[in-house]
Amino acid sequence: GxxxxxxxxxxxxxxxxxxxxxxxxxxxxxxxxxxxxQESGKGPQFIIDIRSNMDKRQGQRVTVLLNKTVKHLSLxxxxxxxxxxxxYFCAENRGEETSGSRLTxxxxxxLTVNP
Amino acid sequence: xxxxxxSPRHEVTEMGQEVTLRCKPISGHDYLFWYRxxxxxxxxxxxxxxxxxxxxxxxxxxxxxxxxxxxASFSTLKIxxxxxxxxxxYFCASSGGLIxxxxxxxxxxxxxxxxx
Numbered sequence: 001g002x003x004x005x006x007x008x009x010x011x012x013x014x015x016x017x018x019x020x021x022x023x024x025x026x027x028x029x030x031x032x033x034x035x036x037x038q039e040s041g042k043g044p045q046f047i048i049d050i051r052s053n054m055d056k057r058q059g060q061r062v063t064v065l066l067n068k069t070v071k072h073l074s075l076x077x078x079x080x081x082x083x084x085x086x087x088y089f090c091a092e093n094r095g096e097e098t099s100g101s102r103l104t105x106x107x108x109x110x111l112t113v114n115p
Numbered sequence: 116x117x118x119x120x121x122s123p124r125h126e127v128t129e130m131g132q133e134v135t136l137r138c139k140p141i142s143g144h145d146y147l148f149w150y151r152x153x154x155x156x157x158x159x160x161x162x163x164x165x166x167x168x169x170x171x172x173x174x175x176x177x178x179x180x181x182x183x184x185x186x187a188s189f190s191t192l193k194i195x196x197x198x199x200x201x202x203x204x205y206f207c208a209s210s211g212g213l214i215x216x217x218x219x220x221x222x223x224x225x226x227x228x229x230x231x
Binding site: 041101104108 | 148
């Protein structure tokens, strides 16, 4: 079946370093992608999104890159801080009427920032 | 706004008992979602509503699960009878429109369900 998955289940970085979290998707019909951050004991929180007609989108300290050729998505966090420690999920949406609000989530990557 | 509010935060019950999870979406949001999170299966969409009407319930595991939305500010997810494999964190989320149109999805803090 088609799914969204992550290459690495865990990532450990030093405070101040840049972090890169990767995600592979297999549904070529997906045209909208979202990254979520989930802290312990909380629900997922929106970080940044990107449409399939874009390759790159930047936010505050975060950048999402989309490579449609290889169906790959990445989240880059600049100057990683201890508060960035969390599980990060990518999610995809196909954008069709019947699934216009259905999101398929990846497995998640645990990011640990060491002081 | 207080965000999406779920209750209870934790629920411990015995196998065979009925469990009811509650959710209050963000005021003005007309989409409401129920997700389940487990280590094995990750985040799964169970069902979602638009204007209080169930739109997609294909993720509901089986007849033991039911969800209702009697009005725009309240929804319930019921499991009857509950089984140990239902143990998970159940999240409610809401949005102001179709996710496909860039409407953001806001999650509650979840209900940690343990069925013994």
